[in-house]
Amino acid sequence: MNKTIADIAQMAGVAKSTVSRFLNGGAVSVDTRRKIEKVVKATGYVPNAxxxxxxxxxxxxxxxxxxxxxxxxxxxxxxxxxxxxxxxxxxxxxxxxxxxxxxxxxxxxxxxxxxxxxxxxxxxxxxxxxxxxxxxxxxxxxxxxxxxxxxxxxxxDDYRAGYDIGAYVLSQGHREIAYVGVTEKDVAVGVRRKEGFKQAVRDSLPDQAHMEDVKQLERSAGYDIRYYETGFKMSDARVAASAILDGFRPSLMVCATDNIALGVINAAYSRGIAIPSELSVTGFGGYDITEVIHPALTTVQYPYxxxxxxxxxxxxxxxxxxxxxxxxxxxxxxxxxxxxxxx
Structure with missing residues (x-):
């Protein structure tokens, strides 16, 4: 049986007029709003009108x-x-x-x-x-x-942007690469950019790639590409980059956002690692700051x-x-x- 405003009011312990005012965007106290919202959510109530x-x-x-x-x-x-x-x-x-x-x-x-x-x-x-x-x-x-x-x-166009970054860094001779991404719950940033990058790597391998293990082909082509995950904040990326550099010294880090790239650069400098002669870095976003830092960041610029x-x-x-x-x-x-x- 569908609930009525009277039912919602009784369950929330408020007057019918208060529920009506809430539903019509009127002013109610924070405490009352929470009570009504809790009942509305629990009952799935949506007024007919x-x-x-x-x-x-x-x-x-x-x-x-x-x-x-x-x-x-x-x-x-x-x-x-x-x-x-x-x-x-x-x-x-x-x-x-x-x-x-x-x-x-x-x-x-x-x-x-x-x-x-x-x-x-x-x-x-x-x-x-x-x-x-x-x-x-x-x-x-x-x-x-x-x-x-x-x-x-x-x-x-996150997939194509990821592809272009991948093709570019490979064209510059980089083979030992850390891809620093984010949670795959974020499909655009966490999945599409990474999948585009991976496809660029696959397309750079010998023609028989479809018949063999891709990782094996990467190794035979002299590639060592590893994938990591961090948060969106610069501070999270700095911690993640430090952990990566403890066990892997790539020639380049591809970062899923410019903020992550800035965190990586900060972590590298704190370890005395020179950018780009010892570690190259790329990002995604095209934030204003990426043009004025030194060295300026290679990145994908989106027209936000x-x-x-x-x-x-x-x-x-x-x-x-x-x-x-x-x-x-x-x-x-x-x-x-x-x-x-x-x-």
Whole structure:
């Protein structure tokens, strides 16, 4: 039997009017909000008129759900979104989740209750809970940075970028390589970039690679390529790089983000390892700082602000019931700088 507002109120120990005010985006105390949210989540309650009221009272506000604000990629994407939305007479509302998946789910529901027109979601992974929340609020959602078959998505070409980095470092003669990646829960950064790199390695091997063990072929070609995982923070990468260098002295480290690359460079300098003559380093991202450090970092530069502008254009088109490609793929540039030495 479907729950009613009266049922929710009784279970939460509050008045019906309080539940109604909560569901319509009105002001309630933090303690009361938590009580109601707990009951709503436990019961799976969605009012029958929820989607109808959103359609009837659409605002000119677009919500953005972001995992963190202290990120070059996120901040520049948000700047692009804001510029484009303003030009189209929409406003942006930001919800920061501090890399907490449960907070992402709650943010989707909360933005839905505020009767916004649509949501741009920057998420590291999409779970069934995300999909349920998106279905429940019944407003357009655009996923940025990741791809999902059930959602309109805007992505960077991480696989091809990983391939190009791999082909480039191999062309410079590097054979002893440490690939420093991140969790595979993040498909774009943790999987696609690494898989592109691996494919570049495979394509550089002899033609009989499909008939033999790839690792054996790598060894026969003089390759020693090892894969590691770290966190997104520079401090995590510094610790991981130190541990790697304790047991392996590669000629080059391919890093899944510029932050990781900066952590690696810091760890190398603390050990008296010269960049790039003793250790070459590459990254992904194209952060501003990578151009001014010495030596400047070889990296893949992603057009984050342009991606934000395109994301804003796409979500507005979805809100206005205009056609949008299911997947929009942004381009990138491989920037060759001084952090890679030729072997």
């Amino acid at each position: 929820f989607a109808q009221s959103l359609k009837a009272k659409r605002t000119n506000i677009i919500g953005t759900v972001v995992p963190r604000l202290d990120s070059f990629a996120t901040s520049h994407t948000l700047m692009g979104i804001d510029e484009e939305l303003r030009s189209q007479h929409y406003q942006m509302l930001i919800s920061n989740t501090s890399q907490d998946v449960q907070r992402e789910i709650e943010a989707i529901y909360e933005l839905g209750r505020q009767k916004i027109s649509g949501i741009i979601l920057l998420a590291a992974e999409i779970t069934d809970e995300h999909l349920t929340a998106i279905r429940d609020i019944a407003i357009p959602v655009l996923l940025v940075g990741q791809q999902h078959t059930q959602l309109h998505s805007l992505i960077h 602000m342009e991606a934000g502008r395109v994301a804003a254009q796409n979500i507005v088109r979805l809100v206005e019931h205009k056609p949008v490609e299911k997947v929009t793929v942004m381009n990138y540039s491989l920037i060759e700088r001084e952090s890679v030495d030729k072997r």
